[in-house]
Amino acid sequence: MQWDPARYAAFSDERSRPFHDLVAQVGLEAPRRVVDLGCGPGTLTATLAARWPSASVVGIDSSAEMLASAPGGAGLSFELGSIEDWTPGPTDDVVVTNAALQWVPSHASVLPRWLDAMPSGSWFAMQVPGNFGSPSHALMRSVAADGPWASALDGVLRADPVLDPAGYLGIMLDGGFEARAWETTYAQLLPGEDPVLAWVRGTGLRPALQALDAADPSGELTAAYEARYAAALREAYPASTHGTVYPFRRVFAVGRKP
Numbered sequence: 001m002q003w004d005p006a007r008y009a010a011f012s013d014e015r016s017r018p019f020h021d022l023v024a025q026v027g028l029e030a031p032r033r034v035v036d037l038g039c040g041p042g043t044l045t046a047t048l049a050a051r052w053p054s055a056s057v058v059g060i061d062s063s064a065e066m067l068a069s070a071p072g073g074a075g076l077s078f079e080l081g082s083i084e085d086w087t088p089g090p091t092d093d094v095v096v097t098n099a100a101l102q103w104v105p106s107h108a109s110v111l112p113r114w115l116d117a118m119p120s121g122s123w124f125a126m127q128v129p130g131n132f133g134s135p136s137h138a139l140m141r142s143v144a145a146d147g148p149w150a151s152a153l154d155g156v157l158r159a160d161p162v163l164d165p166a167g168y169l170g171i172m173l174d175g176g177f178e179a180r181a182w183e184t185t186y187a188q189l190l191p192g193e194d195p196v197l198a199w200v201r202g203t204g205l206r207p208a209l210q211a212l213d214a215a216d217p218s219g220e221l222t223a224a225y226e227a228r229y230a231a232a233l234r235e236a237y238p239a240s241t242h243g244t245v246y247p248f249r250r251v252f253a254v255g256r257k258p
C-alpha cells in the first residue's frame, strides 16, 4: 500500500501520544541496539535516539514514501524492509512497534519467533489500534458496501487481525517474558471540519482511497464515497464549540525477557 507522509503528519501530536505512553514503560538504561518496526516517517524513532544516545537506533519500514522524510542524527539509521521478514539480532535490546502490526495480518504468529530470538534482558513494546469496531471504521465499511463504489471496494477493507490485551499478554508470557498488557481509549479532541475523515485518510482509509483512485482516476468516485462517509461521520462524531471528540482505543503490551 502507498502511504502519504503529509496526510499522516496531520494530527501528529495526537498520534504520538500512545507511542510516548508505550516507550515510557520500557525500563532499560543503556540498550545496545533499538529497533522501531514500522517506523513510518521516523520522527518518533528519533525520540528513541535522544533517549538512548549510546544505542544504535534503527527504524524499519516497507514504505519508501514514509522513509523519504526520515530525519538524520547520531546513532540513527533507517532501512527499507518488511516486518514479516525481520528477525531480531543478538544485540537488539529494545524492540518497539507502534501502530504498525495491525497492517500485518500474520503478526500474532510472527511474535513468538521474535520473542524467542531476542536476547536475555531485552524489552519488547507494542501498540496497535483497537478500533475496528468503532463507528469510524464500521461506517467506512458499511458505506463502502452500499453505493456505486461497492464493486471497486469489494474485499479492500481488511479484516481485523488485532487481539485484545489478554491475547498479546498470553503470547508474551508463553514466550517466557515478564509482561503486562492493557488498553486505553484516548478521547482525541480534533479541530476543523470533518476531522475524523481527515484522520482516517492518513491511515485506515488508505486502501479504499487507493482502490477508488485505481477504479476512477478522475477522482469523482472518491469524492462521492467521501461525501457519503463524511456525512455519516458527522452524525457519529458531532462537532461542539470545543472541536470534535474522537474516542480511539489502543491496545498495548510490554515485556522483558529475564
Ligand SMILES: C[S@@+](CC[C@H](N)C(=O)[O-])C[C@H]1O[C@@H](n2cnc3c(N)ncnc32)[C@H](O)[C@@H]1O
Binding pocket: 003, 015, 019, 037, 038, 039, 040, 041, 044, 060, 061, 062, 063, 066, 081, 082, 083, 084, 097, 098, 099, 100, 103, 104, 203
Ligand atoms: C500508522 S503508520 C505508524 C508509523 C509510526 N510507527 C508511528 O507510530 O507514527 C504504519 C507504518 O507501518 C508500515 N508498515 C505497514 N506494513 C508494514 C510491513 N509489512 N512491513 C514494514 N512496515 C510496514 C507502514 O509503511 C507505515 O509507515
